[in-house]
Each structure stands twice: as C-alpha cells, then as structure tokens.
Amino acid sequence: MSSSAQADPYARAAAKFALSCKLASIEALIDWDAQTNMPKGGSWARGEQRGALAEVMSDLTGTPEIGALLDEAQGYANRLGPAEQANLKEMRRLYAHRAAVPSALVVERARVSQALQATWLEARKNSDWAAFAPGFKKLMVIHKEVAAAKAAALGLAPYDAMMDEQDPGLTCAIIDPIFEDLAASLPGLLAEVRERQASWPAVIDFSGDFSMAKQEKLAQRLAVIVGHSPETSRIDTAPHPFSMPHSPGDVRFTTRYSEDKFRYSVTATLHEAGHSMYELNLPRAQAFSPAGFARGASAHESQSLMLEMMAGRSKEFLSFLAPLLHEYLGGDAACWSRKNVLNFFRRVDDDYIRVNADEISYPLHVILRYRLERALLSGDLAVDDIPGAWNEMFAKMFGRTPPDHARGCLQDIHWAAALFGYFPNYALGEALGAQLFERANADDPSILPALGQGDFKPYFAWVKPRIHEKASLKSFDDIVIAATGQRLSGAALKRHLKKRYLDEALD
C-alpha cells in the first residue's frame, strides 16, 4: 500500500469494504450451492464455512477502528467525487447497523432462528400454531432488543430502523399512506373484478406434456427471451425459487416446476429473471462496493414484479406467450388460444396463499403482515393472539377465513427465518413496478407492441439506465423521482389494476 493510501481514510475503509463485499458474494455462491448441488452430508461443513466468512467480514467492517476511519473520511467528504460520497454514505449505514447490535445478540438470533425454521416446517405441516409460538416469542424478544439498539444508533423509529438495513429510504411514514390507500380500495376492486369474471367462460383445461423436462426447456427459452444468455446466466431448479445475489457477469436463478401446473414455470421464471436482469445490469465500475449494490429490497422487487406482473400479464405478452406454450408443451390447440391463456393468467383467485396470489390480492396479503408486525414490535399484539388477528384481518380483506393455520399465519417462512420488517417490500415493489411501467409506456409507446413480439429490448432500454445502472449511487427517492417524476405512491398501481381488470376484454 502506498503511503498516500495509508493516509487516505476513505480509501482504506473502501478497501476493507471491497474485500468484505467479495466475501459476501462468495457467501451467496456457497448458499446457492447448498440449495442446488451440495450433498446432504455437507451441511455441517457448510455451516463452518459460513461462520468463517461471517467472522472475517465482521473483522473487516465491524470494528471500532473502521468506525473511526469512516468518521475521519466523513470529515473531508466534500473533497470526494459523487460516487465516492455515495459509497461512503452506504459504508456508514452498513457500519451503523453492524455496530449497533452486540455480536452476541446476532449469534443468538441466528441460533434461535435456525431452530425455529425446523420447528416451522413441522408446525406448518400440522397447522399447529402452538408448536411455533414459543420459539417465535423468543425471537420477538430479540427483535425488540435489536430494533431498540438500531433505533438509538440510527435515530429512527424501531420498525423503520429494522427496515433500513434491507430497504434504506423507506419508512412507515412513507408506507402508511400508500398501504392505507390500497387497503381501502383493493377489496372493493377485487369484488368488482370477481363479479365481472363470473360472466367469463370457464377456462378450458390445458392439455400437453407438463413433464419437468418440457417445463425446464420452456423456462430456459423464456429467460433468453427476456434477455439472459448462457454466457452470463444460469437457471437451476430448487424447491423454493430464488435469485442468488450475484457477482458481475454471473447471475443465477432457480425456478419451480410442478407436474400438474405449468403456471409457475412461467411466473416464477419471469419473476426471478427480473431480479437477475437488475443484478446483471449493475455498473461494473462500482462492482464489489456498497454503492454498487441494488438500491434495496423494494427496488429489487419492483424489477421482478414489473416483469412478472406488469409486462408478463400484459395482453401483448400473453398474446406472444400463448403459441409459445403450445409449441413447448404440445396438446390441444384450443386450450392454447390467446383468449384461454389470457382467461387463465388474468383470473383473480380464491386462494389463501400469498405466493400464489393474483395482482390485486397480492398487496393485501402483504399489508396484513405489515400491520401484524408493527403491532408485534410495539407490543400491541401478543404472539399468542396472532392467529385470531390474522384470520379477522384476512376475513375483512377477502371475505373468507383461512381453513387452517397452514393456509393462514403459518404459510410464510419469513418469521421463522428472522426476516422482520421485510414484508413491506413485496407490496411496495408492486406499486413501484406499476409506477415505472406506466411511465415507461408513456415515454416509449413501442414497449408494449415489442412485448407482443417477445422483444424486451425497448423495455430494458427504458429501465436499465433509470434503475439498474443507478445501483445505490442515489437514494431510493431520488431514483424514483428521476425515473417517474414523483415519489412512490399507490396511484399508478390502482390505475393499472382498474384498467387491466375492469376495462380490458378477453378478446
């Protein structure tokens, strides 16, 4: 290291974070491997490897020395260029989160959550909230401590402080009006749409070869259509589809297939392909630095849902998709007509499960969880009272009650996995996806016709410079306003849903 670098606290801190970012990308890769390739017997060693990476990353970016270095760098931040300033801001944020919470508490949270995930699997199978509750109570005690510590360190309210780690720039003050607006209007819209769809012809049963091999070929083709190439992307299968946090030039995602339903090989593939395109388009100049990361959970989810829902269920794209499905899956031509495919993908559902929900129901599922989480953290709701509160809120939103807890408060892994303050991004991502899609189509009227040809180039030509290449170089608000002319709201989503579900005909 040169003596000038020695003397430059920004450069010294940035080097430590760059090293840590590289280790984090390795961590993501070995997690991907654990879910796709690793023989079962490797679990113990994989845990040891993860622990080693965590220890080293903590030594690199979580010590008081790093805190002092970052403070020193902040003292002359005005002498740094804009990218360095953004990077310094992100490093300070990440350091603040790390330093706020004693590492013993982090270890304890990981331990309790590890055990609770196994408990949850069993509890969900048996719809047994009582089996899940004791572990979740333990976790809530830890969450409250963590939230209080982060709130004090960051000068934020406790729930905001929890969200800030994954989704900086989003707070309850921003979320609440959006969610209140959606919660007030979507149940009514849902009822209207349901009434309208009652007069539609029944969906003709799909026939064809729905073997995994056929669906896999279809998924690979869809990924290429979206813009992926085997030179930079791979798709694998996993029981729960996910998109690996990627390294530059190497994006990987998994999808799911079910022999009796081809639906997921379309929706899950488009969803994960949307996440992956974001990662693929992040600026190489900021690779392995905190300013080079995607802007946060809601921005990320906007890219998956905009592709899966906004573009992927547009009449134009479904018109392109219908003959493609026939080509890949075979079967009777009648069921693969555009009208029948549209009828299938546009139906609102009577399901109880968030991940299967239609575009209109989806935000409501999320708002329910957000409200419960806030009440849990503030102490207004006890863990034992979750099932009752869940079912009551669900009935109010959807007019039906989950038949069991497996299809109610036990359906998601998030609470077992210690993801708390994370749910909002799913609905915010949908709202942002709609806001971006509306503006993209206004800016470039060729986007929708191109989707009708299976051509995503105009779509990504709009979104790439406005979202993907911005990485974390700007704040969430600045990026959204620059792209759409206004802050995030639920207005565009409501317009989108009304237009698509009340105005558009099947033919």
Place this chain on the structure above:
Amino acid sequence: MSSSAQADPYARAAAKFALSCKLASIEALIDWDAQTNMPKGGSWARGEQRGALAEVMSDLTGTPEIGALLDEAQGYANRLGPAEQANLKEMRRLYAHRAAVPSALVVERARVSQALQATWLEARKNSDWAAFAPGFKKLMVIHKEVAAAKAAALGLAPYDAMMDEQDPGLTCAIIDPIFEDLAASLPGLLAEVRERQASWPAVIDFSGDFSMAKQEKLAQRLAVIVGHSPETSRIDTAPHPFSMPHSPGDVRFTTRYSEDKFRYSVTATLHEAGHSMYELNLPRAQAFSPAGFARGASAHESQSLMLEMMAGRSKEFLSFLAPLLHEYLGGDAACWSRKNVLNFFRRVDDDYIRVNADEISYPLHVILRYRLERALLSGDLAVDDIPGAWNEMFAKMFGRTPPDHARGCLQDIHWAAALFGYFPNYALGEALGAQLFERANADDPSILPALGQGDFKPYFAWVKPRIHEKASLKSFDDIVIAATGQRLSGAALKRHLKKRYLDEALD
C-alpha cells in the same frame, strides 16, 4: 475469547489456521464451481473473489505475528497432546513456506503462470515449443528465486524445498534410488511384456451404446460400487477430470467421457473415486486443521492409483466389471467376455502421453519429467534444450521418439501452471499403491475375492485406518512403515508388474 485462550499461543494460532482452512475449503469449492457451473461471464468476478480469499488467508497465517505465536507455542510443545503437536508441526511448516517467499514474488508467479497457461494451449495445438519457451524461461527465473528462498528458510536443498510444500517428507535422497531402480528395470520389463502380448489374440472391437448418458450412468454406478453415496458424494463432468479438495461429508469429483472410448469412464472414475474416498475418510475431529489434511501429494496419488490400477485392473475386479460393462453399454456379448475385457485393460501401449499410459510405462513418463526438472533448477539444462533432452530420454526409455512436441514436451499443463517439483508424486504414488496393495492382500486374503464380487468393503477396511484416518497426524515415513513394515521403495511395484504382466494368463 477467554483470558486463558488469550494466553495460549497454540490455541490462538490454531484458531487462525482453522479459519484459514475453512476459507481454503471455500476456495476449492468456488474453483470446482468455475469448472462445472459458472457461466463464462463470471471469470473476472471469480478472479476477484479468489484474490480476496488469498489476501485474507495471508493475513491470517502469513504475518510475522503468527510466526512469533508459533515460536512461542513451540516453546512448550511438550505440554501439548500428540494431535496438537502434529498440528503445530504442520502449521509451522505451512508458515515457513509462506513466510519464506515475498508476496510480490508469489503474485508475479501467478501472473506469469496465468498468461503462460493461455500460451500453452495454443503452443500445444501448434506443437510450437518456441512459442512456449519465453514465458517458461520467465517462470524458471521465479522458480529459482522461490526455491532458493525456501531452501534457506527450511534448511533443505532447493528441489526438496519445492517438493516439501505439497509432499512433505519426500526428498531427492528418497526418490533417487527408487527412480533409478525403476528406470533401470521397467524398460526391459516393458519389452518382455510387449513380446508376450504379441502372441495374444487381437482385442475384439467393442460394440454398444457409448453415448455420454450411458457412460455417465456407468460412472455413477462404479462410484457407488467403490463406496460412494449420493448423501456425501457427487460426480460431474469436466474437460479435465479432477477431484475437489473436499470439505467433510461433501466430496465431489469429475470424470471424462469420450463418445468413441468407454475406457476413461472406468479408469478416470476409479482414479478420482480413490482420491475422494481418502478425503471422505479423513478424521472429523481434525477437520479444518492442518493436521487433518491428507498426508501429501504422493500419499493422495497412492490412493487413486491403488484403486484405479492395482485393484481396478486385477483379474478379480475385471471379471466383475466385464458383465457390468455389457449391462450398461449393451452390444455384442462376445466383446464383453472376461478374456476380451482383460485383454483390453491389460495391454501395454505405444502412446506418447502420460495420462494414457499403462501401469508399466507410467512411472517412466514421470521419471523423465523429474530428471528434466532437476536439471532445469540446477541450471544444467536450459529451457531451449528441453525438446532435445525430452526426445532423447524418451527414445532411450521407450525406443520411439515423439512425432511432435504436442505429444512430447508440451503435453502436460503442469509447467505452465507453475507446478514444479510436483511430478514425482505420480510415480511415488504408484509405487506406494503397489506396496500397500501387496501388504493389504497379505494381511487379508479376502480382499481380492471380494473385488471379484464388486465388494470394496474389505479393501477399504484395510486402507482406511492405516492411511485415511492417519491424515497428517504422523509423518509420511511413519505412516508407510506402520502400514507396510518398511519405507517406500520400488520393490513391491516391480513384483506387482512382473506378476501381473508376465505371469497371469488371459484365461
């Protein structure tokens, strides 16, 4: 960390090395991924990830502070238990290698070697030594510097110091008499065998389905027969078969298939399965510590070659294999007779390529490279004179001259890859494999009959406690003497080859 741990220099050093060993196992995994899964576009990022791991491992185990800690621990080594003493010895050896060479030189070696590997690929294609020589000269200058530095630090001769990193306990003083003995006797044996085989019937051409899919199923079955299970092992394909340095409970190896030859799906699979069984059986108590590693390159190669050559080409195992090949590959029953399969696998070859060589020729290929390497390092041979020296020595050993450098001095990647002082283990491994196999059969006469049934349990019951579970808890010499009653020599290999190739009939 407790204050007693703070005060215990052994424990502090061991903790750093354990962390480093975990990172090294991650490095092996991401290298495996690069060869099996990674999209091409990931190369740059993979290089960054590797560099980050190397930097952190160097900070953990290569600093003067670690040297001081190890010296301090050595001061009270007699208070440590035997496993800790062995671990301390290994840590000191690894540290000595790391500390002896300035890191700038290590980086320079990696840089030159990286470029030379690309050059080598082209040069081999064109049989063009002149294209390869300039880069190799640069590398030899670095090797000489490294060897001198290690020799001074370790108190060993330069070539011995180079070998000590991969194969501690083996020196030229041990190798020379073994290699002289084999070099003196194998060419004559080869001529005798060739004369004998001239009177054998011609090998009946094999018929069947040699598609990759069939050969892959065969390889998977062979791995299970040897003792692997999908719970702990996986096989993939790679252009160059290799066995990943494993983590406990997770062993992975690759094999190679060629549509026109089923041979490699047997030999390469048995070879890599042998390496992998060693890793699978290493003691869990020493996992992620230097004393828990396999004993070195020659010991490792003894396990692959003992399985591939000694057991795998025994009349007993080939009798079991012949009908299995018919079952998996189909075709005409006559070609899959035991006699024809034996005739095929036992033939000595007229090839020029080490990796394709028969059991008798193989050590000669290696001895040739060892002699050239020693002359290169001492300065007795110039890089420009390698082709002439190679061809002359080859003609003396085999009675024929390589038709081009691609089948001569340019055939192996090792010199381009900066593996210098590494070749001897291939021949030493074969000699040790024969010595162990002879003793195993003397100790347990049921081993060979069991191989005739495709049962490797008695075989591994002998070798596991004597080699695998010893890890690096004892020296190479101690392990070999405890297992076979004597130090490594070429005597057992000579007896084995004479018996198998001069005495055994085809029927």
